[in-house]
Every structure is written in C-alpha cells, then in structure tokens.
Amino acid sequence: MNKSCSIVIPILNEEKNILKLISLILKHFKIKNFEVIFVDDNSKDNSISILKKIKKKNIRYFVRKEKNDLSQSCFLGIKKSKYENVIIMDGDLQHHPKYLMNMYDLLIKKKMDIVICSRSFEKRQNLSIIRFFSSKTLIFLINLLLGFKINDPMSGFFIFKKKIFLKNKKKFYGKGYKILFDFIYSSKKLKIHEFKINFYKRKFNKSKMNMKILFHLVISIIYKIIFIN
Numbered sequence: 001m002n003k004s005c006s007i008v009i010p011i012l013n014e015e016k017n018i019l020k021l022i023s024l025i026l027k028h029f030k031i032k033n034f035e036v037i038f039v040d041d042n043s044k045d046n047s048i049s050i051l052k053k054i055k056k057k058n059i060r061y062f063v064r065k066e067k068n069d070l071s072q073s074c075f076l077g078i079k080k081s082k083y084e085n086v087i088i089m090d091g092d093l094q095h096h097p098k099y100l101m102n103m104y105d106l107l108i109k110k111k112m113d114i115v116i117c118s119r120s121f122e123k124r125q126n127l128s129i130i131r132f133f134s135s136k137t138l139i140f141l142i143n144l145l146l147g148f149k150i151n152d153p154m155s156g157f158f159i160f161k162k163k164i165f166l167k168n169k170k171k172f173y174g175k176g177y178k179i180l181f182d183f184i185y186s187s188k189k190l191k192i193h194e195f196k197i198n199f200y201k202r203k204f205n206k207s208k209m210n211m212k213i214l215f216h217l218v219i220s221i222i223y224k225i226i227f228i229n
Contacts, residue, residue, distance in 0.1 A: 003031035004085065005104055005159070008077030009038050010070045011091035015045040022059065024097040031104060037080060038091070039064060039073040070177040078165050087159045088179060094200050095157040103159045106193055114160040114183065116194040118152035138217065146185055146224055150194050153181045154217075157197075164190065173223045176216030185224045 007025065011018070018038070025036060038061040040047055051061040062080060064073055074088055085107060089095040099117055106115045135154060142153050158180055164187060171186035184190065
C-alpha cells in the first residue's frame with residue numbers, strides 16, 4: 001500500500017507563517033503521497049492572496065465565510081481530504097513539522113486510531129503563565145469529570161484514521177478550538193498513542209485562548225457528560 005496522508009491546517013491571519021510552514025512540511029514529511037489543505041476562516045490580512053499564488057498540486061485551500069470556528073474549519077478540511085490518514089496541526093509554527101514522520105510512522109506501525117503530540121506540563125516551555133496553568137486546570141477537570149484517557153486532551157497536533165471522524169461525527173459538539181477533545185470523548189474504544197514533544201513559541205500572532213474558547217470548552221464538557229458518557 002502506498003504511503004499517503006492529508007494534512008489539514010486551519011488558519012486565520014497567518015500571512016507571515018504560511019510559506020515558512022509549507023517549506024518545513026516539504027522538508028520534513030517524506031512520504032510518497034500527501035496533500036496539505038489550508039482552511040482559512042476569511043482572513044483579513046494577505047493570507048488568502050498568498051494561498052492563491054501557490055501552484056503546487058498537493059497544496060490546496062478553502063475559505064470559510066461563516067463565523068470563525070476552528071472545529072468547523074477542521075471538519076471542512078477532513079471532508080475535503082483525499083486520504084485515509086489525516087493530520088491536524090496549527091498554522092502558527094507552534095507545531096513543528098519535524099514531528100510529522102514520527103506521528104505517521106507510529107500510527108501505521110502500531111496500528112493506532114489516533115497518535116497525539118502531547119505538551120509536557122512538567123515545564124512551562126513556551127506557554128504563557130496564564131496559558132500554562134489554565135491548561136493544567138482544564139485537563140484536570142476533564143479527567144475528573146469524564147475519566148482519564150490521555151495526558152493532553154487539548155492538544156491541537158495529532159494524526160488519526162479518517163474513518164474515526166466519519167463514524168462519530170454526529171456525536172461531536174463541533175464548536176470551539178479543542179477538536180481532539182471532541183474526537184476522544186465522542187468515540188469508544190479508541191487505540192490511542194501519545195508522545196511528548198516541544199511546542200514552539202507562537203510566531204507573529206496571538207494565542208487563541210480567550211473567554212469564548214473557554215465557554216465552548218465548558219459547554220462541550222457538559223455536552224459529553226449528558227449525551228455521550
């Protein structure tokens with residue numbers, strides 16, 4: 001079977017990161033067939049103009065005109081993907097493409113459903129103090145209320161089998177910025193592997209964490225408790 005994978009990257013106002021990210025992906029991801037799908041949430045900078053100028057056949061983009069929502073952007077990218085193996089990653093260079101081959105190899109060789117790049121919370125690394133402690137607190141609450149499944153259910157960097165999405169998408173909360181959480185707590189008996197990586201400092205853009213994101217995360221936890229568990 002030929003090696004193949006789709007990389008879905010939701011973006012918003014990442015004009016300074018797009019070309020650098022593509023360059024790093026092409027440098028580090030060495031499999032026979034892969035595509036990169038950017039899903040732009042109607043950026044107000046030059047992101048869309050930059051995407052239009054890219055002529056590589058395996059790099060595609062879609063623009064969402066609807067309300068900005070990372071989960072919905074990821075869902076669109078997954079639906080448009082050509083391959084069975086799908087990677088979700090951020091477009092702000094916090095998720096370094098040097099880990100892509102490790103993720104892919106672990107998924108295939110260990111026959112996993114999902115492989116997750118987890119943040120290490122033993123050290124703060126490149127997270128702000130507020131982001132560091134808020135993430136630790138939220139993960140503690142998720143594990144307490146829904147049961148422990150993995151160390152970092154809020155990671156945005158993971159690879160999975162597309163069939164997992166197709167099978168369970170009707171159970172997803174489907175809003176906000178924590179799509180991995182949606183995957184894990186909407187699905188039963190998943191084979192999950194995670195490994196710790198260094199998350200890099202965000203480039204040129206602001207953190208996505210705000211009160212709206214926290215609101216959707218809290219609501220999604222309640223949704224899982226009531227309707228899924």
